[in-house]
Amino acid sequence: MRPIEYFKPTSLQEAIQALQDEGAYALAGGMDLIPSLQENILPAKRVVNLKAIGEELLRGIGPTPNGLQIGALTTLVEIAKNETVRSRYTALAEAAETVGSPQIRNVGTLGGNLCQRPRCWYFRNEHYHCLKKGGARCFAGDELGDNQYHAILGGGPCHIVHPSNTATALRALNATVHVVGPQGRREIPIDQFFVLPRRNIMAENVLEPGELVTHVTLPEPPRGFRSTFVETGEREAFDWAISGAAVALVMNGAEVAEARVVLHAVAPIPWRARAAEEALKGQRLTPETIQRAAEAALEGAQPLSQNAYKIPLTQAMVRRALQRLV
Ligand SMILES: Cc1cc2nc3c(=O)[nH]c(=O)nc-3n(C[C@H](O)[C@H](O)[C@H](O)COP(=O)(O)OP(=O)(O)OC[C@H]3O[C@@H](n4cnc5c(N)ncnc54)[C@H](O)[C@@H]3O)c2cc1C
Known part of the structure; x- marks a missing residue:
């Protein structure tokens, strides 16, 4: 371990001041920050505990x-x-x-x-100096990279x-x-x-x-609003998902007036599937519409060498979310 300064401000002003220096990190529950310090993947010099701030x-x-x-x-x-x-x-x-x-x-x-920071195992392993830590390579993106949990949408040059x-x-x-x-x-x-x-x-x-x-x-949710989040992983608990979806709909009677479809754990950001949203607009939630939306959601997906399975899995997540909203 390297020595790390610990600071517990009582005002937002003090916290902001302390966080401006290089190597300063905010600490809330510590569920991600503390393991990241233990894994030695952050150049941390100071930890600023937010929990005593009286705001x-x-x-x-x-x-x-x-x-x-x-x-x-x-x-x-x-x-x-x-x-x-x-x-x-x-x-x-x-x-x-x-x-x-x-x-x-x-x-x-x-x-x-x-x-929270990404779970990519190359990023989380201090021995891999990957792109995201200022290195020259994304090891997951390499042909032989271990990329089964990585991005199929929006990835590159890093594939978290x-x-x-x-x-x-x-x-x-x-x-x-x-x-x-x-x-x-x-x-x-x-x-x-x-x-x-x-x-x-x-x-x-x-x-x-x-x-x-x-x-x-x-x-404020408009009239006819409903939403849901579904995910799937290798374990029921104590693990991050490998795919999922959050869907929010505004219904006008039996028809979808507005839709937001966001894919989980398949892109470096929560991924808005705009083609799926378009496929739902003005439609009744029939099995055919749901299937069309699920397929549209994955349009443009570019799997890496080991994660093509995420395409049908994520289509299933979109279907499951929409079926739940029905
Ligand atoms: C075994 C395990 C399984 C998990 N599974 C899941 C899962 O399925 N889904 C999921 O979403 N998460 C999962 N997590 C992650 C966990 O939920 C998050 O690490 C936790 O919610 C982070 O919250 P925290 O308050 O502990 O953050 P901290 O660890 O204190 O901070 C996390 C990061 O956010 C920054 N930060 C904290 N607060 C602020 C703020 N107010 N403004 C700006 N930056 C801030 C910190 O500097 C740090 O970089 C899992 C964690 C573990 C250990």
């Missing part, structure tokens, strides 16, 4: 004039159990309640879940998948991410929050150094 915005779930607000330090179990989230933003409750294990959900926070359940659900729910940093506060629509490796290989989102997520807001 109310960071905690809890409450109404706003236009919807709902959830603080970044709210735990996943609080989100999964909240009645308003369960009934009105179901995809988020389902995403939160399928993270890891009860122990992880008791400690892990919304901000930390959204900003975004690991966060809540990120996928929040994109389907059209959330806004509220951040604060050295330049003040800003609101980022979720569609603009994540970045592909071809735009910034070192990060998965647009947060600048010293910026923190304070809270997330969700718009």
Whole structure:
């Protein structure tokens, strides 16, 4: 271990100041950050614990004039159990309640879940100096790379998948991410929050150094709104998914008026399947429409040497989500 400075600010201002230095990392529940330090994959010099900050915005779930607000330090179990989230933003409750294990959900926070780093085993192994750590190669993308869990959409030059359940659900729910940093506060629509490796290989989102997520807001669900999150993995618990989908629909009677279809664990960002959304618009949710949408969702997929199985698996996830909404 290298020595790492530990700082526990009591105000946002102090936290932002402390996070501006190179090698400074925010600590929330620590479910991702602490293992990353143990794995020695971050050039950490300072850890800034957010949990003593007295700002109310960071905690809890409450109404706003236009919807709902959830603080970044709210735990996943609080989100999964909240009645308003369960009934009105179901995809988020389902995403939160399928993270890891009860122990992880008791400690892990919304901000930390959204900003957790990828699970690519080359990235997670300190002996591989991969592209994402400033190296010259993406080992997963190589012909002989072990890439069974990697991206089939939006990959290259790095082929990670975004690991966060809540990120996928929040994109389907059209959330806004509220951040604060050295330049003040800003609101980022979720569609603009994540970045592909071809735009910034070192990060998965647009947060600048010293910026923190304070809270997330969700718009008031319109009449006829329903949403769900489904995922599948090699184990039922204590593991990340290998595929999944979050779908949000606005129904006009039996017809789909609006759809947001977001694929999980198949791209470096939660992946909006716009062709599937188009295939659903104005349609009744018949088995044929559902099948067409599932096929459209995977249009343009480019599997690596070992992960073509993710195409039919993810089509099944889209079908399952839509069937559940029926
Ligand atoms: C065995 C296991 C299985 C798991 N399975 C899943 C799964 O299926 N799905 C899933 O989504 N996750 C899964 N996880 C990941 C886990 O849920 C996340 O690591 C956890 O939610 C992160 O939250 P945290 O509060 O502990 O974050 P931390 O570990 O404290 O932080 C995570 C990252 O976010 C940054 N960060 C934290 N808070 C903020 C903030 N407010 N603003 C900006 N940056 C911030 C930190 O600097 C760090 O880089 C699993 C973890 C384990 C150990």
